[in-house]
Amino acid sequence: MSKVLERFLSSRDVGSIAAVLDSSAPTEEQLNDAIRTAVREGHAEAISKLVAAGASLRTPNPETLWPLLHLAVEHEQLDAISELVKLGANVDELDSAGWTPLHMAVDAVGDAARKFGAEPDLSAIRLLLRLGSNPSIVDKEGRTPCELAEEYQQPRIAEVLR
Numbered sequence: 001m002s003k004v005l006e007r008f009l010s011s012r013d014v015g016s017i018a019a020v021l022d023s024s025a026p027t028e029e030q031l032n033d034a035i036r037t038a039v040r041e042g043h044a045e046a047i048s049k050l051v052a053a054g055a056s057l058r059t060p061n062p063e064t065l066w067p068l069l070h071l072a073v074e075h076e077q078l079d080a081i082s083e084l085v086k087l088g089a090n091v092d093e094l095d096s097a098g099w100t101p102l103h104m105a106v107d108a109v110g111d112a113a114r115k116f117g118a119e120p121d122l123s124a125i126r127l128l129l130r131l132g133s134n135p136s137i138v139d140k141e142g143r144t145p146c147e148l149a150e151e152y153q154q155p156r157i158a159e160v161l162r
Contacts, residue, residue: 031055039068039084042077048087057089066104067093073104078127091133098140102133106145106161110152120157135161 026034035055038046051057061071069089072080081101085091092100099107105124113120125145129135135145149157 026053028054028056032059035059035068036061036071039072039077039080040075042072042075042080044079044083047080047083051087057084057087065096067095069093069101070095070099070104073101073124073128074108076108076121076124078123081124081127082131085131091128091131092137094137098138100133100137100139100145102128102135102137102145102161103139103143103148106148106152106154106157110149110154110157113154113157114152120154122157122160125157125160129160 031050031054035047035050036059037043038050057068060067064071066074067089069081069084069091070093072084092102094100095104102125105128109120109122109125112118138144139148143151144161146158146161149155149161
């Protein structure tokens with residue numbers, strides 16, 4: 001990613017991104033690096049401006065090959081999730097494991113609840129459902145998000161998905 005875009009994202013000064021984009025003429029690769037960073041950090045306005053400047057909603061994370069919406073879900077960035085869907089990201093897009101963002105949310109929330117022995121934070125799951133995520137889609141192993149929650153012994157998550 002260009003130093004100019006990197007500086008912009010680290011400063012969180014979203015209002016100046018148009019000037020940064022105009023002055024630095026970033027490459028497609030730099031724009032896509034920047035949008036992945038903006039998604040991980042939950043910069044909804046930066047995501048919008050980067051897409052307007054040419055960043056792709058279809059660029060996968062090179063480390064995980066996850067689509068951007070899955071990346072936002074994994075990092076529990078609710079504003080990024082909403083912005084990506086508003087901009088046209090498919091709320092039911094499948095990753096390489098056949099998981100939708102909803103499967104990913106169940107995994108992330110279930111893992112955190114088990115790891116910390118706490119009640120699950122259902123915010124991302126509820127948001128995805130409000131945005132139209134289909135809880136009936138099965139992954140490559142034939143599991144719906146609800147069945148995944150049951151497998152993780154997370155009845156509160158499963159209840160929200162029924």
